[in-house]
Amino acid sequence: MTEYEIDWGVDAKRLAGIAQDDAGWYASMAATLARPGDRLAVDIGCGGAGMALALAAALPAEARVVALDGTESVLAAARAAAGAAGTRVEFVLADLAEPGRFPALLGGAADLVWASASVHHAPDQQAAVSGLAALLAPGGRLALSEGGLRPRHLPWDVGVGTPGLEIRLDAAQDRWFAGMRAALPGTVPMPYGWAEALRRAGLAAPTTRSTLLEQPTPLTPDAVTQVLAGLRWRVDRLRSADLLDPADTATWDQLLDPDAPTFLGHRPDLYHLEARSVHVAHRPT
Numbered sequence: 260m261t262e263y264e265i266d267w268g269v270d271a272k273r274l275a276g277i278a279q280d281d282a283g284w285y286a287s288m289a290a291t292l293a294r295p296g297d298r299l300a301v302d303i304g305c306g307g308a309g310m311a312l313a314l315a316a317a318l319p320a321e322a323r324v325v326a327l328d329g330t331e332s333v334l335a336a337a338r339a340a341a342g343a344a345g346t347r348v349e350f351v352l353a354d355l356a357e358p359g360r361f362p363a364l365l366g367g368a369a370d371l372v373w374a375s376a377s378v379h380h381a382p383d384q385q386a387a388v389s390g391l392a393a394l395l396a397p398g399g400r401l402a403l404s405e406g407g408l409r410p411r412h413l414p415w416d417v418g419v420g421t422p423g424l425e426i427r428l429d430a431a432q433d434r435w436f437a438g439m440r441a442a443l444p445g446t447v448p449m450p451y452g453w454a455e456a457l458r459r460a461g462l463a464a465p466t467t468r469s470t471l472l473e474q475p476t477p478l479t480p481d482a483v484t485q486v487l488a489g490l491r492w493r494v495d496r497l498r499s500a501d502l503l504d505p506a507d508t509a510t511w512d513q514l515l516d517p518d519a520p521t522f523l524g525h526r527p528d529l530y531h532l533e534a535r536s537v538h539v540a541h542r543p544t
């Protein structure tokens with residue numbers, strides 16, 4: 260396994276936790292996207308099935324909600340979450356790299372297809388978008404949650420190391436993403452934005468809506484735990500790819516050590532600020 264490969268099975272528990280933490284955002288997106296006449300909604304690369312559960316709650320009882328993912332352990336965690344919530348969702352093992360299988364698995368054309376942070380893992384992103392667009396019934400919508408602004412949590416100067424620590428973490432993450440894309444077999448560049456990708460897939464009236472997610476200081480204890488977990492995950496992934504400056508790595512080790520006097524968990528000025536973009540277009544009737 261290379262430094263740019265992701266073991267989604269190992270990440271299954273983390274993905275389930277993220278889906279639970281982001282339940283409010285998923286509910287607001289589902290309320291915006293769902294229509295009373297929808298009868299089939301699909302969550303592609305469902306992860307913790309946050310959107311699948313939100314759609315099941317937002318749509319009429321007779322509507323089907325199907326969640327697809329390419330990793331069985333991820334689906335198992337999602338099934339457990341759906342079972343605990345008492346929500347009707349059908350879970351199907353299917354990989355985004357095999358879109359030709361989707362129509363038979365779904366058993367009909369979809370009124371709504373949602374894909375969050377999954378298409379950017381496809382070697383040919385435009386082909387993936389076009390494959391998802393082909394699943395739509397006339398008037399059906401494809402919604403891609405991609406891009407936005409990465410989370411920020413810290414003041415520019417944290418009193419340890421060189422100021423601008425989070426800015427450099429974002430830059431390292433950009434280098435990781437570029438390496439991940441380059442390492443995909445048969446990777447194809449997509450030198451344009453997601454709304455244009457929807458247009459090139461034959462869909463009409465692409466729009467983008469970005470949502471600001473903000474938790475100002477002081478954060479709740481649960482929010483602090485979420486912030487620290489997210490930072491640890493990012494730092495560990497970039498450390499394993501050797502993309503962090505050694506001095507910054509040492510700084511992060513101090514900041515994320517519960518026994519260190521500089522532990523971020525003790526700071527009263529942690530916050531959460533990010534923006535998420537959702538790009539939507541429909542199949543012409």
